[in-house]
Amino acid sequence: MTDPASMFVHLVRDGLDPLPEIQQLRDDPQTQGVRQVPTPMGGSAWIVTRYEHVRTVLADPATYSSAKTGQASTSSLDQDDAARDPLLTADPPDHTRVRRMLTREFTVRRIRALQPRITEIIENCLDDMAAAGPPADLVTAFALPVPSLVICELLGVPYADRDQFQRRAAGQVLGLTGEHEIQRITAESRAYMSELAERAMAGPGDDILGALVRNHGSELSRTELANLAELLLFAGHETTASMLGVGALALLRHPEQLQRIRNHPDAVEPAVEELLRFGSVLQMTIPRTATCDTVLAGHEISKGDLVMVSLSAANRDPELLHDGDVFDVTRTPKPHLAFGFGIHHCIGAGLARAELTIAFPALLRRFPDLALDIPVETVRYRPPGVFYGVESLPVSW
Structure with a gap:
């Protein structure tokens, strides 16, 4: 059992559910779901678990600063590293400047224009699965390559580079190869993003990096452009990849709800919102530092x-809905926190929703007899971290 006083209690899960300890903390009337716990580095941090209070923290960057946390964690690094995550570790006005640049690249119109290509990518992955035959690991065959290839389209990754790009992206998501290997993959990814940024600045194309150069070239250095590319990979790939795996598992555990998504197109969008809420693969945001x-x-x-929030606990809060531990794709969607909240709400949320809304029905229609190929209690989950997911998901059909 995880120590309820541990700062990591909100990152450990019981299958797809938050730990009982974190739920007990959230529901405790004395603490109001807020507790101060020691950190491994010395000092302490506050864990915030209730929906209302999580929103309060995330909506108030003047009181709960991401930038000050980022500065503290990068004090020994160079300036390039300190600026690596401009959307995650910046407060207004720096955050506002960068977010404004990207917002126009994630419009509803642009995402709709990308949907035929998303559909093509998904169908190609399903073709490959069908050709290889069962059994298959749904993580490596579907959940990882789909968002990786979509990001390739967005960033303008040349076709000749896409196999290596996918390999690095998968390694960063799964993180199963040891710390030294992860550091090597991360360094390779950063070097490649710098190369992409240099190409975009020399000859901007129709992708997001090209658009940023055309519209904001005078405001961005090559390093800043490369950092934005890396951030888009991290945010746009890991969330969707994790959600495809976790969402498929949730549906396979509830076959009657799976059938609803397969057979009723109008049920898909509400079901995706429930999958996002219930799965909560983004477990926490960048910690905040109180400014006063x-x-x-x-x-x-x-x-x-230091103040940390638990998105998975908040998304099950009885304040949000009375039966939050129940998975029900027929419920009216609730304003969940799966993509965060406030100024740091995930800028790629619309893209992720588009991918999930196309991917799940396509998967279930292609393989109407899709089933877990192992007992559900033996499914392996990723180690505790900011993102939650399954290491593998063996399926047959």
Whole structure:
């Protein structure tokens, strides 16, 4: 059993569910779902678990700063590293400037224009699965390559580079090859993003990097453009890849709800919202640092305190819905926190929704007899971390 006083309790799961300990913390009327816990580095941090209080923290960057947390964690790094995640570790006005640049590239119109290509990518992956025959690992055959290839389209990755690009992206998501190998893959990815940025600045194409150069070239250095490309890979690939695996598992565990998605096209969009809420693959956001003394849920938060939120616990909060631990694709969608909240709400949420809305029905129609090929209790999950997911998902049909 995980120590309920551990700062990592909100990152450990019981299958697809938050740990009982984190749910007990959230539902405790005395703490109001907020607790201060020691950190491995010394000092302490506040864990926030209730829907209302998580929204309060994420909606107030003036009081709960991402930038100050980023500065503290990168104090020994060079300036390029400190600026690597401009959307994640910046507060206004720096965050506003960068987000404004990207917002026009993630419009509903652009995502709709990309949908035929998303559909083609998904169908090609399903063709490959069908040709190889059962059994298959749904993670490596479907969940990883689909969002990776979509990101290739967005970033303008040449076709000759896409196999290596997918290999690196898969390695970064699964993180199963040891710390040294992950560091090597990350370094390769950063070097490649720098190369992509250099190409875009020399001859901007129709992809997002080209559009950024054309519209904001005077505002962006090559390093900043490469950092944005890396961020788009991280945010656009890992969330969707994890959600495809977790969502497929949830549906396979509830065959009557799986049938609804397969047979009723109008049920797909609400079902995707329920999958996002229930799965909560993004478990936490960048920790915040209090910029002043404040009060949260009756607790006195001191200036400089570290504050962390549990999105998975908040998405099951009885305040949000009375039966949050029940998976029900027929429910009216709730304003969940699967993509965060406030100014740092995931800028690629619309793209992720488009991929999931196309991918799940296509998978279930192609393989109407899709089933887990192992007992559900033996499914392997990824180690605790910011993103949650399954390591593999053997299926047959």
